[in-house]
Amino acid sequence: MLNLIGIGLNDEKDITLKGLELVKESDYIYLENYTSTLQCSIEKLEQLYGKKIILAEREFIEDGSVIIDQASNSNVSILIIGDVFSATTHISLYLQALENDIQVQIINNASVLTAIGITGLELYKFGKTTSIPFHESKTPLEVIEKNYPLHTLCLLDLVPKEKHFMESSEALEKLFSLGFKKDTKIIICAQLGSKNPTIIYTEAENIKPLNKFPQCIIVPGELHFMEEDMLEKYKI
Numbered sequence: 623m624l625n626l627i628g629i630g631l632n633d634e635k636d637i638t639l640k641g642l643e644l645v646k647e648s649d650y651i652y653l654e655n656y657t658s659t660l661q662c663s664i665e666k667l668e669q670l671y672g673k674k675i676i677l678a679e680r681e682f683i684e685d686g687s688v689i690i691d692q693a694s695n696s697n698v699s700i701l702i703i704g705d706v707f708s709a710t711t712h713i714s715l716y717l718q719a720l721e722n723d724i725q726v727q728i729i730n731n732a733s734v735l736t737a738i739g740i741t742g743l744e745l746y747k748f749g750k751t752t753s754i755p756f757h758e759s760k761t762p763l764e765v766i767e768k769n770y771p772l773h774t775l776c777l778l779d780l781v782p783k784e785k786h787f788m789e790s791s792e793a794l795e796k797l798f799s800l801g802f803k804k805d806t807k808i809i810i811c812a813q814l815g816s817k818n819p820t821i822i823y824t825e826a827e828n829i830k831p832l833n834k835f836p837q838c839i840i841v842p843g844e845l846h847f848m849e850e851d852m853l854e855k856y857k858i
Contacts, residue, residue, distance in 0.1 A: 624693040624719045626712060628705040628731030631815030633662035634670045637701075641729040645671050649696040652678040652689070654712075658703040658734075658836055659782045661816055667701075675701070679783065684711050686718045693724045705733035734777070734838060737814040741821060741840060742852020743773050753777045754793040754839070763800040771844035778837050787835040794826050794839070802826065809840040809856065823856040 625644045630636025637645070645651055653664065655677045660667075668675050682688065683700070692698045700715070706728055707713055719726045739745055749769030752762045756779045766774045778788040790810045798804060804827035812820040812834040820834055845853070 623697045623725045623727065624689070624715075625697070625699040625727045625729065626706045626716060627699055627701050627729040628733070629660075629667075629701050629703060630731045631658075631660075631704055631734065631737060632813070633660055633816075634666045636731065636815065637670075638729055638731060641731070642671065644697075644727060644729065645673060645699050645701075647697055648673065648699040650692050650698045651675050651701065652683075652699070653701040654678050654680075654683055654703070654709075655782050656680040656683075657709045659780065659787070660703055661813060677783075680711065683715060686715050689715065690718050690722050690724065693719060694722065705731050705735070708733050708735070732815060734814060734836075735775070738775060738811060738838070738840060740814065740819065741809050741811065741823075741856070742849050743809075743840065743842060744846065744849065747843065748773045748775055749843070751775045751777065753779065754788065754796060755779045756788065758796070760800055763797055763802055766797075766802070766841050769841075769843065773843045774841040776839040776841065778839065780836060788837070789831045789833075790837045790839050791829050791831050794829055797826070807842060809842065809853070810837065811840065812837045814838075821856045822858055823853045824858045828858070 627641040651673050653675050664675055749772035750765050752765035754762045754776050778793050780787045806826050808826045810822040812832050
């Protein structure tokens with residue numbers, strides 16, 4: 623059996639009861655270590671779960687052969703920060719399991735795609751999500767422009783195993799180099815799902831390094847008056 627378990631955005635306590643039950647019944651437990659990062663150590667997860675956890679990098683998950691082999695005669699759980707299908711590699715693994723007649727259980731959880739609701743922006747008014755990578759790319763600005771008048775969520779690049787995380791200020795410099803206007807109103811979010819998330823609403827040129835991760839940027843489209851009222855709470 624293969625269990626794909628979303629474990630939320632913040633710490634070891636964000637796992638659901640269903641997810642925790644499956645983890646405790648598992649023979650192998652992997653934590654994918656490339657799409658995001660938690661605000662707790664792997665030791666904290668192991669302490670609560672009562673199980674040994676193996677860190678899994680992108681290549682291991684994308685290949686999937688070891689996982690599929692183990693899941694054919696054992697219980698295997700893949701712990702995914704946020705929700706289960708936030709990355710296409712998880713969909714690929716799911717399809718591999720089905721093709722090999724392996725039973726799969728999906729346990730959903732909170733993700734950044736829903737946690738951004740705390741900003742007050744209406745979730746159904748978001749367009750295509752984009753990522754701002756460490757390498758140079760014109761795609762993020764193209765997506766922002768095509769989305770308008772819808773809102774745009776920009777996810778920032780990260781390499782958790784190297785503790786390398788992109789700051790919003792760095793991401794904005796990349797956008798500025800492509801022609802993004804510095805006086806554009808934006809929203810910066812850091813550590814959504816935690817007890818003390820940071821949410822800032824201001825002009826892009828005002829953003830300084832936060833040293834708090836993970837972060838994301840939202841470029842608002844046309845605003846309803848209720849959205850405007852909520853954003854005023856985060857204005858600096």
